[in-house]
Each structure stands twice: as C-alpha cells, then as structure tokens.
Amino acid sequence: MRNMRYLGVADMIALIEQLGIGNVLKGMAAYIEEDFRNWPDFDKTPRVASHSDAGVIELMPTANAELYGFKYVNGHPGNFRAGLQTVTGFGVLADVATGYPMLLSEMTIATALRTAAASAMAARHLARADSKVMALIGAGAQSEFQTIAFKEIVGINRVQVYDIAPEAIAKYRRNLAGSGIEITVAGSAAEAVQGADIITTVTADKRNATILSDNMVSAGVHVNAIGGDCPGKTELQASILTRGRVFVEYPPQTRIEGEIQQMPEDFPVTELWSVITGATPGRLSAHEITIFDSVGFAIEDFSALRYLWDQVQATGHGQIIDLLTTPEDPRDLFGLLSKPEAA
Amino acid sequence: MRNMRYLGVADMIALIEQLGIGNVLKGMAAYIEEDFRNWPDFDKTPRVASHSDAGVIELMPTANAELYGFKYVNGHPGNFRAGLQTVTGFGVLADVATGYPMLLSEMTIATALRTAAASAMAARHLARADSKVMALIGAGAQSEFQTIAFKEIVGINRVQVYDIAPEAIAKYRRNLAGSGIEITVAGSAAEAVQGADIITTVTADKRNATILSDNMVSAGVHVNAIGGDCPGKTELQASILTRGRVFVEYPPQTRIEGEIQQMPEDFPVTELWSVITGATPGRLSAHEITIFDSVGFAIEDFSALRYLWDQVQATGHGQIIDLLTTPEDPRDLFGLLSKPEAA
Numbered sequence: 001m002r003n004m005r006y007l008g009v010a011d012m013i014a015l016i017e018q019l020g021i022g023n024v025l026k027g028m029a030a031y032i033e034e035d036f037r038n039w040p041d042f043d044k045t046p047r048v049a050s051h052s053d054a055g056v057i058e059l060m061p062t063a064n065a066e067l068y069g070f071k072y073v074n075g076h077p078g079n080f081r082a083g084l085q086t087v088t089g090f091g092v093l094a095d096v097a098t099g100y101p102m103l104l105s106e107m108t109i110a111t112a113l114r115t116a117a118a119s120a121m122a123a124r125h126l127a128r129a130d131s132k133v134m135a136l137i138g139a140g141a142q143s144e145f146q147t148i149a150f151k152e153i154v155g156i157n158r159v160q161v162y163d164i165a166p167e168a169i170a171k172y173r174r175n176l177a178g179s180g181i182e183i184t185v186a187g188s189a190a191e192a193v194q195g196a197d198i199i200t201t202v203t204a205d206k207r208n209a210t211i212l213s214d215n216m217v218s219a220g221v222h223v224n225a226i227g228g229d230c231p232g233k234t235e236l237q238a239s240i241l242t243r244g245r246v247f248v249e250y251p252p253q254t255r256i257e258g259e260i261q262q263m264p265e266d267f268p269v270t271e272l273w274s275v276i277t278g279a280t281p282g283r284l285s286a287h288e289i290t291i292f293d294s295v296g297f298a299i300e301d302f303s304a305l306r307y308l309w310d311q312v313q314a315t316g317h318g319q320i321i322d323l324l325t326t327p328e329d330p331r332d333l334f335g336l337l338s339k340p341e342a343a
Numbered sequence: 344m345r346n347m348r349y350l351g352v353a354d355m356i357a358l359i360e361q362l363g364i365g366n367v368l369k370g371m372a373a374y375i376e377e378d379f380r381n382w383p384d385f386d387k388t389p390r391v392a393s394h395s396d397a398g399v400i401e402l403m404p405t406a407n408a409e410l411y412g413f414k415y416v417n418g419h420p421g422n423f424r425a426g427l428q429t430v431t432g433f434g435v436l437a438d439v440a441t442g443y444p445m446l447l448s449e450m451t452i453a454t455a456l457r458t459a460a461a462s463a464m465a466a467r468h469l470a471r472a473d474s475k476v477m478a479l480i481g482a483g484a485q486s487e488f489q490t491i492a493f494k495e496i497v498g499i500n501r502v503q504v505y506d507i508a509p510e511a512i513a514k515y516r517r518n519l520a521g522s523g524i525e526i527t528v529a530g531s532a533a534e535a536v537q538g539a540d541i542i543t544t545v546t547a548d549k550r551n552a553t554i555l556s557d558n559m560v561s562a563g564v565h566v567n568a569i570g571g572d573c574p575g576k577t578e579l580q581a582s583i584l585t586r587g588r589v590f591v592e593y594p595p596q597t598r599i600e601g602e603i604q605q606m607p608e609d610f611p612v613t614e615l616w617s618v619i620t621g622a623t624p625g626r627l628s629a630h631e632i633t634i635f636d637s638v639g640f641a642i643e644d645f646s647a648l649r650y651l652w653d654q655v656q657a658t659g660h661g662q663i664i665d666l667l668t669t670p671e672d673p674r675d676l677f678g679l680l681s682k683p684e685a686a
Contacts, residue, residue, distance in 0.1 A: 008665040009679070016680060048391050050406045052439045057411050059402050063393045068400050072413075072435065074442025084441055085673045090666050092415065096395045098427055099417025104447075108668040112676055144677035168674060175677045204674075322351040323433050325451040330428045331511060331547075333455055334487035334518045336352070337359060 003326075007105040007308060007318040015308075015317040016109070022152040025145070027311070028117035029124075029153050031303040039273035041065065042299055044250065054078060062298040068094040069302035071107055075230065077206045085141075086204070087111070093305040100324065103309045107301065114304035115296055116145035118249075119224050120153035123198060125275050125282045126247060126290040127222035131197035132157050137189050137211055137235075138203035138227060139163035139172035146200055146226070147172075151181050154198070158182040162192040190216055201235040202226040208262075211235040217243065222283075223291040228259045236291075238262040244289025247272045249297040258293040269293070346669075350448040350651060350661040358651075358660040359452070365495040368488070370654070371460035372467075372496050374646040379464075382616035384408065385642055387593065397421060405641040411437040412645035414450055418573065420549045429547070430454070436648040443667065446652045450644065457647035458639055459488035461592075462567050463496035466541060468618050468625040469590060469633040470565035474540035475500050480532045480554055480578075481546035481570060482506035482515035489543055489569070490515075494524050497541070501525040505535035533559055544578040545569040551605075554578040560586065565626075566634040571602045573638075581605040587632025590615045592640040601636040612636070 007015070016024050035042070043063045050057045055076030062069060073089035080086055089107035094100060123131070134156045136143060143161070150156040159181055163169050169185055176183060186192035193199050193216045201211050204227065214237045217223065223244075228234040236259045248254040248269045260267050272292070274280040283290055312318040327336055350358070359367050378385070386406045393400045398419030405412060416432035423429055432450035437443060466474070477499045479486060486504070493499040502524055506512050512528055519526060529535035536542050536559045544554050547570065557580045560566060566587075571577040579602045591597040591612045603610050615635070617623040626633055655661040670679055 006664070009668050010665055013680060021680065043393055045391055045393065048388055048402065048404060050386055050388065050404060050411055050439075052406075052408070054440050055442050057404075057406070057437060057439070057442050059391065059404060059413060061391060061393060061402060063395075063400070065395070068393055070402060070415075072437075072444065074437070076440075076442040079441055080673055082441070083673065084443065085668060085670070085676075088443060088667050090444070094400060094415075094417070096393075096400070097397050097419075098422055098425070099398050099400050099419040100427065100431060101415065101433070104666070106666050106668065109676065109679065140674045141676040171672070171675050171678070175675070321349070322353055323447070323449050324431050325352050325428060325449065327428075329514070330423055330426065331483050332514050332518070333428075333452065333484040335514070336452065337356060337364065 003320045004101055004323050005103050005312050005318040006321040007103065007312055009106045009109065011318050012106050012109050015311060015315060018315060019311065021148055024113060025117050025120070025149045025152055028114055028304055028307050029121040031307040032114065032118050032300055033121050033276060035299050035303045036273040036276045038064065046252070060298040060301060062302050063096060066096055067302070067306060068096050069305045071298065071301040091301055091305050093309050103305060103312065104323065105305060105308055110304050110308065111301070112142050112145045114300045115142060115226065116149035118300045119146060119200070119226060119292065119294060120149035122247065122272055122292045123150065123154050123222055123224055126292060127154060127198050128220060128283065128286055131155070131222065133196045134159050134198040134200055135192040135196035136161045137192055137199070137201045139168040140202065140204045142202050142226065143172050144175045146202060147176060147181060148179065150198065156198065158184070160184050160186050160192045160196060162186040162189050196221065198222045198224060200224040200226060203235055206233045208232060208234045210237045212240065213237045214239045217289060219287045219289065221289055223289070225259050225291060225293050229295045230257050231261060234259050234262055241291065244291055245270055246291045246293050247275065248293050249295060253297060254293055254295050257295040260293055346663045347444055347666050348446050348655050348661040349664040350446065350655055352449045352452065354661050355449050355452050358654060358658060361658060362654065364491055367456060368460050368463070368492045368495050371457055371647055371650050372464040374650040375457065375461050375643055376464050376619060378642050378646045379616040379619045381407065389595070403641040403644060405645050406439060409439055410645070410649060411439050412648045414641065414644040434644055434648050436652050446648060446655065447666065448648060448651055453647050453651065454644070455485050455488040457643045458485060458569065459492035461643050462489060462543070462569060462635065462637060463492035465590065465615055465635040466493065466497050466565055466567055469635060470497060470541050471563055471626065471629055474498065474565065476539045477502050477541040477543055478535040478539035479504045480535055480542070480544045482511040483545065483547045485545050485569065486515050487518045489545060490519060490524060491522065493541065499541065501527070503527050503529050503535045503537070503539060505529040505532050539564065541565045541567060543567040543569060546578055549576045551575060551577045553580045555583060556580045557582045560632060562630040562632065564632055566632070568602050568634060568636050573600050574604060577602050577605055584634060587634055588613055589634045589636050590618065591636050592638060596640060597636055597638050600638040603636055
C-alpha cells in the first residue's frame with residue numbers, strides 16, 4: 001500500500017517558514033546544481049503545449065533512473081485583468097520503479113523559488129566572485145525571491161531597483177524590510193545599472209521590449225535575464241548577446257523561448273550544465289560579460305520537487321491524500337465500490 | 344479568486360454510490376458520445392511517454408475550445424507482485440480561458456468506468472440491436488465495469504464468463520451477486536463464446552496471446568477487444584481482423600497499441616467518431632462481424648473528467664483544495680509568505 005503526499009499552498013508556506021526562505025533557496029540551488037551535474041542522465045522531453053487565443057497550458061515532464069517529475073503550468077497574459085495569476089502551476093514527483101506518484105505540490109511559490117535558486121546558482125558560476133551590487137529591473141512577483149537568493153547564494157548586499165510602477169517598488173520595499181539588504185530605488189533602468197556587478201531583468205510585459213540596451217552593460221557584468229522566456233517576449237537589445245558569452249539551460253528550448261530567439265539558429269551558446277561539471281569554463285576574466293538566458297527548464301522543477309519531497313519527509317509537512325486506490329486485491333477494483341467501508 | 348476541487352478515492356466512491364453505478368456509466372457514455380461527435384474540434388496531442396525497465400509513465404492531454412484535460416497513467420507489469428496496481432492514474436480538468444485547473448480526480452476507478460462506458464457506447468452503434476448475451480473472457484479488474492455498462496447501455500442480460508483463474512471468477516460472481524445479470528461460468532473461452540452476440544476480451548497478460556481464435560467468432564458477432572492495448576499485448580488471432588470491419592478510436596495510436604499492431608500499416612480501419620456523426624455507416628447487416636479495437640484515448644478521459652466535474656458541482660462531492668495560490672495582488676506572490684494569515 002502506497003500513499004501520496006499533498007503539499008498545498010498553506011503547507012508550502014508553513015514549510016518555508018519553518019525552514020527559513022534563505023535555507024529553502026540554498027537547498028533548492030544545491031539540488032538543481034546536483035541535477036545539472038547529472039544532466040546526461042535525464043530524459044529530456046520537450047514541453048507539451050496546448051495553445052488557445054487566451055494563452056497556453058503546458059506539461060513539462062522529465063525523469064532520471066529513479067524519479068519522474070512533471071509540472072503543469074499555464075501562461076495567460078489576460079488573467080491579470082481578472083485578478084488571477086498570469087502563471088499558476090502544480091507538480092508531481094513519482095517513483096520510476098512502480099509508476100506511483102509520491103508528491104503533489106503547488107508550484108506557483110515553488111516555481112518562483114526554483115527560478116531564483118537556479119539564477120543565483122548560475123551566477124555563482126558566472127558572475128565575478130566579488131559581486132556585491134545587483135541591479136534589479138522589474139519589481140513584480142519574482143523580484144523578492146531573486147533578491148533573497150542572490151543575497152544568500154551569491155553574497156549580494158545591495159540592490160538598485162527600478163520598475164515603471166511605483167506601487168510595485170513600494171510592495172518590493174515593504175516585503176524586504178528587515179531582510180538585511182540595502183535597497184536603493186532608481187529613477188530609470190539606466191540609473192539602476194550604474195555600478196552594478198549583476199543585472200537581473202525580470203519584467204512582465206509580453207512583448208519584445210528593450211529593457212536593457214547595449215550601452216547599459218559594462219565590462220565584467222553578469223546579466224541574469226529572466227523575463228524573456230517565451231516566443232515574442234524578450235528584454236535585451238540583441239547586440240548585448242554578441243558582447244559576451246551566453247549560457248543557457250537547454251538550447252532547443254531557449255532558441256524558441258529565450259533572448260536568443262532574436263539571433264540566428266546557429267548563434268553560439270554554452271550549456272550551463274557543462275560549466276557545472278567543469279567540462280566548459282565559466283567566466284574567463286573579470287572583464288568578460290556573461291549572460292544567463294534563463295527560460296526555466298523541467299529539470300529545475302524536478303530538482304525543486306525532489307528537494308520538497310525530502311523536506312516533507314523530514315518535517316512531516318503535507319497531508320496524505322487518497323488520489324490512488326489501494327485495494328487489498330489489485331484485481332478487485334470493483335470491490336472498493338461494494339465495500340465502501342474499505343475506503 | 345478560484346478554487347480547485349479534489350475528488351479522491353473516498354469521494355469518488357461516495358459519488359458513485361449516491362448516483363448509482365449504472366447512472367454513472369450511462370452518464371459517462373453520453374459525454375463520451377458527445378465528445379466523439381465533436382471529434383474534429385479537439386486538439387489531439389500524442390501521449391508523452393517516459394519508459395523505464397520497470398514500465399511506463401504517460402501524460403495524455405487533450406483540449407477543446409473550452410476545456411483542457413490530461414491524465415497521468417502508469418503501466419508497471421511487475422507491480423502486481425508487490426501488491427500494487429499495475430495501472431494507476433489521476434486526471435486534471437482545466438479552464439482554457441484562464442489556464443486554471445478546476446478538478447483533480449483519481450482516475451483508477453474513473454478509467455475503469457470510462458473504458459466500460461466507451462465500450463458499451465461503441466457496441467450500441469456496432470452490435471446487433473437485439474444483442475442479449477455477452478461472452479466475457481477475463482474476469483479481472485475491469486470485468487464488472489464492462490458487465491454493468493453492457494447491461495445498462497446495450498441491454499445485455501446474460502454473461503458467459505471465462506477466466507483461467509478460479510478466484511477471479513469467484514470475485515466476479517461475488518461482486519455482481521444481485522445485479523440482475525444472469526452469469527454462467529464457462530470451462531473455456533470456446534465454451535464462453537457459444538451463442539454470444541458480443542464477445543468482450545479483457546485479459547491482463549502483457550504478451551501477444553491468442554485469447555480469441557478465428558474459429559470462435561461467428562457471423563453477426565460484435566467483438567469488444569479491450570485487453571490488447573499496448574505494444575506487444577494483443578488478444579485476437581490476426582485473421583479475425585480481416586473477417587469484419589475494425590473500428591478504432593484514433594488510428595495513429597491504435598496502429599501502435601491495438602490489435603491492429605499485428606497488421607500492415609495501411610490496414611483499413613473505420614474511426615468510431617465518424618460512425619457517431621453518421622458520416623460512416625456502423626453495422627451493415629445482421630451477419631457482419633464488427634470489431635472495436637479499443638486502446639483508450641485521451642478524449643475518453645476528458646469526457647469522464649467533464650462528466651465528473653458536472654456531478655461534483657451538482658452534488659457537492661469533492662473537497663476544495665489549495666493547490667493554487669490566491670494572492671490578493673497577483674504581483675505580490677511573496678506577500679503570501681510574510682503574511683501567512685492571508686493564506
């Protein structure tokens with residue numbers, strides 16, 4: 001008999017508050033790094049997308065020899081007008097040996113966590129080791145997660161933030177009051193990047209925008225490009241991409257969804273996992289510009305689910321649910337109906 | 344703010360017992376028939392399979408203009424030895440307009456129900472209208488569901504059952520005691536098919552077997568071939584398939600998974616949906632042999648989820664779960680953490 005664990009939003013919040021969000025981000029980053037190190041062992045299926053006029057619903061599966069995971073995620077730009085999340089999601093982790101799902105988890109908060117953890121893990125390999133100042137362009141739903149991850153994992157102690165919406169800035173400052181991070185508000189993106197070691201772009205508009213123009217990127221900077229993550233949505237002026245090396249999660253997906261959708265199909269990229277294994281060098285000098293063109297890949301969700309599974313087992317958070325039948329005799333499924341007391 | 348409904352095993356059993364299993368099967372058959380009638384409107388993605396030495400885990404998505412559904416299903420032949428189900432599953436129904444999932448349902452019982460409902464719905468179009476006697480070869484997990492569906496939807500009043508395992512027969516008879524169906528136990532498959540109007544094959548062995556040989560199929564019979572549903576698993580002697588017309592759910596899938604995997608790639612088949620719309624005739628005469636080579640298709644799961652969604656709304660069965668975040672301000676995801684009382 002197997003049971004399945006459910007980690008809903010309330011459980012997720014309780015788990016994060018028990019462990020501390022900094023520890024959760026560090027833990028997820030370590031799991032992501034481990035899975036990137038074992039990248040060739042993964043079954044990397046493309047996302048399965050169902051498009052409509054209103055948006056897209058996607059399933060993102062991946063597996064290694066022991067575990068299978070998938071995430072359900074939608075993207076509906078018009079949801080914001082109805083007071084709904086543009087993106088929601090949930091994930092499932094299953095046992096490859098039996099095919100039984102083990103964990104069902106909310107993945108709206110978990111996706112923000114894993115995106116920030118992956119960004120900071122990549123920056124630890126790609127940004128200058130002495131990086132202390134981060135420019136943050138976009139103070140939306142992911143901004144606080146990115147900020148805490150870069151503080152905890154990279155050692156950033158100052159953020160220069162810019163957003164076109166003053167209320168977004170106000171929310172960002174309110175949420176991070178007392179976090180120990182020095183926050184300065186910039187009047188423009190150009191002002192935000194002054195003196196920054198790392199530039200994180202994480203804006204929400206679904207269009208080809210120039211959030212970051214070529215003249216704003218100085219030698220030695222690491223660009224953490226988060227917001228350009230689907231066809232028709234980019235943030236960087238294309239010429240930036242030719243000034244340094246571009247690091248990606250999974251080239252076939254990034255060429256469609258990432259900043260490099262602006263570039264020819266054979267535009268050279270470096271796979272992040274090969275930097276982590278040591279097969280390819282990361283940053284080559286203090287003057288090099290490095291760019292992480294992040295779109296979010298199924299293996300990062302897998303790592304997040306794997307981390308969460310280990311934490312719910314260790315802490316007892318999450319509830320047992322009866323999503324799976326557990327008949328005494330597997331051939332007697334019907335017997336569950338005629339003996340309701342066996343449920 | 345949107346909530347999501349969870350229909351676990353206990354809720355599913357309670358729902359079936361309130362509505363009556365005959366009504367559930369008839370209801371699902373009507374929903375399947377409606378969706379088959381609108382077949383061209385569906386986005387028909389192939390299954391996404393992840394194979395291992397132990398088995399397979401699959402995601403089966405489909406969508407029309409209003410609703411999106413997918414099923415997670417595994418197939419692990421060795422699970423039986425560990426007292427686990429060979430096949431388990433769950434499904435999700437979502438709103439295409441917002442991408443928000445609405446229903447999470449167990450789909451082990453629901454799959455047995457939809458398979459039986461689809462079989463009986465097909466037989467109502469393909470079997471002789473005066474069919475009263477069904478041969479049932481295989482008394483495993485699906486046998487009782489098939490039996491009740493054929494009683495309720497086709498008008499079968501007598502079943503001649505055969506299984507190699509006496510305990511399976513005993514379980515089948517026990518579960519259907521008092522169901523109003525006359526059950527006779529045959530000593531062989533050949534004896535079971537004597538005088539039958541419909542032959543249902545639903546055996547579990549994962550191999551190319553000859554459960555039904557050519558000489559056992561008389562003129563005018565409808566064959567409901569359920570068990571041959573994955574590569575390397577067939578039940579019918581190939582020559583049977585050339586003696587009548589073969590009806591299938593979705594040819595690209597059935598040619599890989601169904602009985603017709605034994606036949607050349609251009610073996611002629613008729614799509615069941617075209618019979619339901621009236622574009623193609625069903626049974627042509629009282630002497631014709633008709634064969635439903637069923638493998639189970641994503642649209643049938645979609646129909647089942649759609650039916651269940653309507654029933655949980657009407658009855659109140661199922662629980663509200665917090666799989667999705669509902670922040671007051673969608674841009675303030677982080678605010679859920681710092682204000683846990685808002686959860």
